Amino acid sequence: MPVAEQAAPNAPVARPDAESRLDLDRSALLAMGHGRLRALAAEIRTMLVEQVCASGGHLGVNLGVVELSIALHRVFDSPRDPIVFDTGHQSYVHKILTGRAKEFGSLRRRHGLSGYPSRAESVHDWVENSHASTALSYAHGLAAGLGLHDHRAGRSVAAVIGDGAMTGGLAWEGLNNLAERPELPVVIVLNDNGRSYDPTIGGLARHLAGLRAGRRGPGADGPNVFEQLGLAYLGPVDGHDIPATEAALRKAREMRQVVVVHTVTDKGRGWAPAETDPADRMHGIGVLDPVTGRPHAPAGTSWTEVFGREMAELGAEFEDIVCLSGAMRGPVGLAPFAERFPERFFDVGIAEQQAVCTASGMAMAGSRPVVAVYATFLTRALDQVLMDVALHRMPVTFVLDRAGVTGPDGASHHGMWDLGFLAQIPGLRVAAPRDAGQLKALLREAVTGTGPCVIRFPKAAAGPGIARLKGIDGIDVLHHDEAGKRDVLLLACGPLAADAVEAARRLEARGVGVTVADPRWVLPVPEAALDLVRSHGSVVTVEDGCRVGGFGAALALACVDAGLPHRIRVLGLPREFIEHGSRGELLAAHGLDAPGIVRASLDALALARPAERTR
Incomplete structure (x- = not known):
């Protein structure tokens, strides 16, 4: 998706509609005074609440980094200066500020904007980090790999990491290596809001609390943990005060070395349902009412x-x-x-x-x-x-x-x-x-x-119970042909059993005899599954994991080891990185719904019947 084209330095900032007002380039951002920046932060916050409540996503953490993100983009020249977010779910404001405001309504929808940084979307997204504690290692690698120790290049790397992500071991491995090369121009922005989903725990949390309270170390004037590692430290600074945050970031960038800028922010800032939420401050939400923060309709028991x-x-x-x-x-x-x-x-x-x-x-x-x-x-x-x-x-x-x-x-x-x-x-x-x-x-x-x-188990509502007709050594038979025909055996893993039962009904309407069985313990392959394979003409396995190495592949190998000649049709996910979209859309796209199971079963049956005629 294209990055916003560079506008003339004197181009107007505000246009009639809200999306246009947020369609900015960096020159327009740099030209804003502090009053206009505060207004911009309010507009972004309103947009976040409206759009994320409509689509679902990570709301609380992005509400907390609005001013911080604005300051980052005023100080650092993205994408020339890489800005890396840890974890990437706090990059929504970054997306808005880098030309994606008009597309924000497609957030997390299939073929729309990703909920994380995406290299396919924008040159401003250097890494697609969405697992925590990676940003400092990325920053170390980027700085060293780009030769940023050469001060004549004038480039910097900014790594935004939350105090929650700092509890991960990889973050300290990155910090340790950055301390070995303190001349690298890396600005570590410690976004301290006291929590990830839950409140941050452990010795680090206590130490940061002490820094926020003005206690620097074990003694009243002792160095903090970052300074003890040999790194420069600035802060703590109010991450919602744009001038103060910008001044600290600018000073850090000018130091041309590894600097920790300790910013303090409030998760869920500016939206009452998040600010008053005692649990996770509306970290990740489904579709909600933007005024009350309540779901529009119950989604069922998950x-x-x-x-x-x-x-x-x-x-x-x-x-x-x-x-x-x-x-x-x-x-x-x-x-x-x-x-x-x-x-x-x-x-x-x-x-x-x-x-x-x-x-x-x-x-x-x-x-x-x-x-x-x-x-x-x-x-x-x-x-x-x-x-x-x-x-x-x-x-x-x-x-x-x-x-x-x-x-x-x-x-x-x-x-x-x-x-x-x-x-x-x-x-x-x-x-x-x-x-x-x-x-x-x-x-x-x-x-x-x-x-x-x-x-x-999946991220979904737990559907209605599916009763077993009989048990065979730990395997539950959920459906069988009343006339005793055994054309196709469907072995379905987990909740996909419901689609397999529906597929069996559709197949029997075509005269195909189907047995549906739930292995329950899917790995290692139950011995009783081989007995079922022996008594059926065709076998189709169904799982919402990778086809390579999963249950179906394990069953096929077990059949080979047992000398069974059956061809097994394995339904599962391809060995690919699959895009975002609703669970139902993606399962259907990969043949893991009732119509897909029907198609696969008919294909398997067509392959098996010629072999039967040659026996």
């Missing part, structure tokens, strides 16, 4: 809510259960457990590796840990899952929220990689519940089991 309620009940029943979260007790559903059993809940900050390794230690000490995390973020701790949990055969349960196609958050947040990765780990079992009742049953099986387990 998978996350079902998990949260059941986890609290299991906590009351089993005193050895402990729960861990990475700064997201609310988003992953652990708030009820944390409220009832605060001594058994552990928030480790945005540090998935720490969560998993800590959980293994807790299991060694006799506890039964449950680690709840978004599926896309578990990839950050795969080494710990493999070497610190599975190698030691520890009974740790991983609950993966937002597994499969997530929707509007796009490529970085689709939880589509977990099955392919986890299938390689010895001794690890993976479950995919089809409905709320199965989530409760599988969660109980996991926390009372003897080894590591994973339970995955």
